[in-house]
Amino acid sequence: MKQEIPLLKVENLLKEFSVVKGFWAKKARIKAVNNISFSIDEGEAVGLVGESGCGKTTTGRMLVKLLEPTAGKIFFSGEDISNLKGSKLKTIRREIQMVFQDPFSSLNPRMTVYDILKRPLEIFKVAKGSDEKKQIALEILQDVGLKPEHLTRYPHEFSGGQRQRIAIARALILKPRFIVLDEPTSALDVSVQAQILNLLKNLRKEHSLTYLLISHDLSVVRFLANRIMVMYMGKLVEVASTSELFREPLHPYTRLLMGSIPNPNPRHRKKLKMIEGDIPSLLNPPPGCFFAPRCPLKTSECDKAFPELREVKEGHLAACFKI
Amino acid sequence: MNNDEKILEIKNLKVYFDTEEGTVKALENVNLFLKRSEILGVIGETGSGKSVTAYTITRLLPQPPGRILNGKVLFNGEDLLQKSEDEMLNIRGRQISMIFQEPMTALNPVFTVQEQMTDVISHHEKISKKQAIPKAIRALELVKIPDPELVMKKYPHELSGGMRQRVMIALALSCEPELLIADEPTTALDVTVQAQILALILEMRERLGLSVILITHNFGIVAEICDSVAVMYAGNIVEFSSIFNVFENPLHPYTDGLLKAIPPLDEDVENLNVIPGVVPNLISPPSGCRFHPRCYRKLDVCEKEIPELIELSPGHFVACHNPLGGGSK
Numbered sequence: 001m002k003q004e005i006p007l008l009k010v011e012n013l014l015k016e017f018s019v020v021k022g023f024w025a026k027k028a029r030i031k032a033v034n035n036i037s038f039s040i041d042e043g044e045a046v047g048l049v050g051e052s053g054c055g056k057t058t059t060g061r062m063l064v065k066l067l068e069p070t071a072g073k074i075f076f077s078g079e080d081i082s083n084l085k086g087s088k089l090k091t092i093r094r095e096i097q098m099v100f101q102d103p104f105s106s107l108n109p110r111m112t113v114y115d116i117l118k119r120p121l122e123i124f125k126v127a128k129g130s131d132e133k134k135q136i137a138l139e140i141l142q143d144v145g146l147k148p149e150h151l152t153r154y155p156h157e158f159s160g161g162q163r164q165r166i167a168i169a170r171a172l173i174l175k176p177r178f179i180v181l182d183e184p185t186s187a188l189d190v191s192v193q194a195q196i197l198n199l200l201k202n203l204r205k206e207h208s209l210t211y212l213l214i215s216h217d218l219s220v221v222r223f224l225a226n227r228i229m230v231m232y233m234g235k236l237v238e239v240a241s242t243s244e245l246f247r248e249p250l251h252p253y254t255r256l257l258m259g260s261i262p263n264p265n266p267r268h269r270k271k272l273k274m275i276e277g278d279i280p281s282l283l284n285p286p287p288g289c290f291f292a293p294r295c296p297l298k299t300s301e302c303d304k305a306f307p308e309l310r311e312v313k314e315g316h317l318a319a320c321f322k323i
Numbered sequence: 324m325n326n327d328e329k330i331l332e333i334k335n336l337k338v339y340f341d342t343e344e345g346t347v348k349a350l351e352n353v354n355l356f357l358k359r360s361e362i363l364g365v366i367g368e369t370g371s372g373k374s375v376t377a378y379t380i381t382r383l384l385p386q387p388p389g390r391i392l393n394g395k396v397l398f399n400g401e402d403l404l405q406k407s408e409d410e411m412l413n414i415r416g417r418q419i420s421m422i423f424q425e426p427m428t429a430l431n432p433v434f435t436v437q438e439q440m441t442d443v444i445s446h447h448e449k450i451s452k453k454q455a456i457p458k459a460i461r462a463l464e465l466v467k468i469p470d471p472e473l474v475m476k477k478y479p480h481e482l483s484g485g486m487r488q489r490v491m492i493a494l495a496l497s498c499e500p501e502l503l504i505a506d507e508p509t510t511a512l513d514v515t516v517q518a519q520i521l522a523l524i525l526e527m528r529e530r531l532g533l534s535v536i537l538i539t540h541n542f543g544i545v546a547e548i549c550d551s552v553a554v555m556y557a558g559n560i561v562e563f564s565s566i567f568n569v570f571e572n573p574l575h576p577y578t579d580g581l582l583k584a585i586p587p588l589d590e591d592v593e594n595l596n597v598i599p600g601v602v603p604n605l606i607s608p609p610s611g612c613r614f615h616p617r618c619y620r621k622l623d624v625c626e627k628e629i630p631e632l633i634e635l636s637p638g639h640f641v642a643c644h645n646p647l648g649g650g651s652k
Contacts, residue, residue: 051513159601189368189540189602194584194595201594216514223586223595243591260518262543263588266566269547270518279483279513 005078006039007178007210008063013037013072015058019283030282032058034234035072037309042177045204045211047225047242049218049257051279055234056214060180063212064098065089076178094124097171101183103163107155113166114151117141120174136173143206144169145199161192168199172207182214197223218261222246230254233282233290236309239317250318253291289321297322329397330502330534331380332356336394338375341387345606349375351558351613353394354632354640357502357551362528362535364545364566367555370602373538376555377504379404380536381421382411398502417447420495424507426487430479436463436490437475440497447498462497463490465530466523485516489523496527503527506538521548542585546570554578557603557613560632564639574641574648576620612644620645 015033020026033055040046048056061067063074065081073082081092100106107116117137120126127133138148144165155163164184171179184200185193201224204211215221221228221242228245230238230253238251249255259270279294280286286293292302301321309319338350350372357363367373378384380396382403396403398419406414415421423429431439440459441452448455456475463471466489479487488508495503505524509517525548527533537549545552546566553563554575562575573579583596600617603609609616615625624644632642 051515161601190542190581191368191584191598192601194586195597197586198594198597219586219588222588223592246589256515260514261588262517262521262541262547264542264546264570264582264585265589266546266570268589279515 004041006075007042007044007077008212009039009075009078010063011037011073011075013059013062013074014070015055015062015067016070028283031234031285032282033062033069036231036234036236038229038236038239040178040210040212042210043208044227045213045225047213047215047221047228048231049215049221049228050231051216051257053233053279053282054231056231057182059231060098060182060212060214063178064096064180065093066098090124094174095176096178096180097174097176098180098182099164099167099171099184102187103155103160103167104187106167107163109155112152112154113137113141113146116155116166116170117151117173120170124174126174140169140173143172143203145195159192160188161195164188164196165199168196168203172203175207176209178210178212180212180214183216184213185220186215186217193220200224218258230257233279233285235290235306235319236317237291237319239309241315244313244316248316250312250316250323251291251320252295252297252322256294289319328359329356330359330399331536332395332397333376333380334395334397336376336379336396337392338372338379338384338394339390339392341390342606347605348608349389349558349605350379351608352629352632353555353558353560355553355560355563357534357536359501359534360528360532361550362524362537362548364549364552365536365538365555366540366542366545366552368540368602370557370605371555372558373555374506377421377506377536377538381415381419381504382406382408383415383421413447416443416495416500417498418500419502419504420498420500421504421506422488422491422495422508424510426484426491426511427479429491430487430494432479435476435478436482440475440490440494443494444497459493459497462493465496465527466490466493468493483516484512485519488512488516488520492520492523492527496531496533499531500533502534502536504536504538507540508537509544510539510541517544524548542570542582543588554581557608558605559613559642560640561614561643562641563632568639572639572648574635574639574646575614575643576618576645576647577614579647580619612642620647 012035013033014035016029017032019028019030050056062069073080084092114137118133121133127136146165185196213221213225225242227241229236232253238254249258288303288305289307292298307319307321309317312318312323333353333355336350336353340347340349353376365373441455444455444458445452460471463474468474468489509520549566551565552569553560556577562569562578573582580596580598586595598617603613611626611628612630615621622645630642630644632640635641
């Protein structure tokens, strides 16, 4: 085990949202992220996978301080950033950046690429004159595979893949250490997705970046991440290295997920199963393990308490009584 | 029933759209066929023309701005493009049904499932809505909806995404059509729910002998449930064959490049194959083969002549001047 301080450490992170329930507008609270703890070492690329509504984006937004956690702590480089405000928060924002899913809504349509890229430089007073700003912008543009003449254009003049390159350039321009990638390719076509995935992989090497990759697509995560965390209804249910998780998924939910992904190989057809039941509502979660209602391994024990995430094998954690 | 019988055949279909920016040459020359009880995948990236093809088959293409310039859509030997709107009303739903990507927008939010289902069934079967109720319940049972009597009373917003798509499929299958056109039926759904819907489509084929056209951008889905696949690029079918031919022995450089661009699920790779460039603008598409500016096997002829879709080996169609695996034609 590594001894140094992890780059990012999260302890008992909780995020509750208020929702209005039913015709009589009864207020209810749902736990979108339910007491999760994990850490990410410098240089790692960690995938956070799960289905829609499992809390993966909420987790990512709390890490980049776009959302306040209801409870729990976030440490960055050993420093507690959970309740930072003002100028201290601003210093941290420089180190932690985010790339969003939809490059059509994450870029301001009224700003040229240069305007978009120089904003962070101005806010953090990184460059001195306009020559230096332009120089930095041109370098980062080259890093993400765009051309100098693109600098004066507007977002609508670019394709989806190129826009995502601009968004990546904006995230990288302050030389952050940690980047949250929220579904960075799910709005893109396959041939363009491949370009962006290669780019993200190479940038990580060249700039020694640490990634948290949020995705519902296990093949994307496999390509980019060296460790994977599986999330279900606000809880982490399994954490393992990418190779270990693909070799031996332990949690029944992870197995269901892997068994559901269509594999582009007609010789290895899955026996697609009509498993009964949808994901339960967060408004009314099951009493014990949240996965119990859909679980093939379920016993009476599973209805009593939620299993803690525990180390089942070295470096392989799972939250299940039956493993 | 003859299994080799073509239930649907599209010949030389050409569809343009008139827009303020110019004429979008959406479909240039689409040729394909579907055998009875087969599942055909139509795969392509955004703007390749796969949905336009589906909307043309069902005659749901808005005209204008759409214009069908040429071609035939033969359904059981009869050209659907020559049918009157009244005739189409009886074909749609009864013989050809369609399901869409977002079941929330395809279902009417102000009517219950029961009202929508009995409306369709009573229209096609010429029975009263009351008589249609047991048929509707049977259709919901068919798609494995638990407690169908309960679901009948619900409004679409009260159902989950997966349940809505099942209701859509039940609605589409309630009058026992021969052909189901599914336009990205699982794109809005989570993978575990997607697997249920795909399993359901497979089962409906087994039980009802349904023929299916499945439109998707996901090679995994095609590999999982389709018998044959047509690959579309910029308004043309570039390759068309059985899934084993297309996945294991692709002849078109686009198909080949696309297959290698998918991050694999069962092995580690350092880098993904990249097809350079972007999908062309169909107002002014490239001359000759529309793929030539992105193609690594480009010849001089590719810029000048549009390649025809030809049967290069038995049952394997490709539109390319310089296909893989056999040198130049």
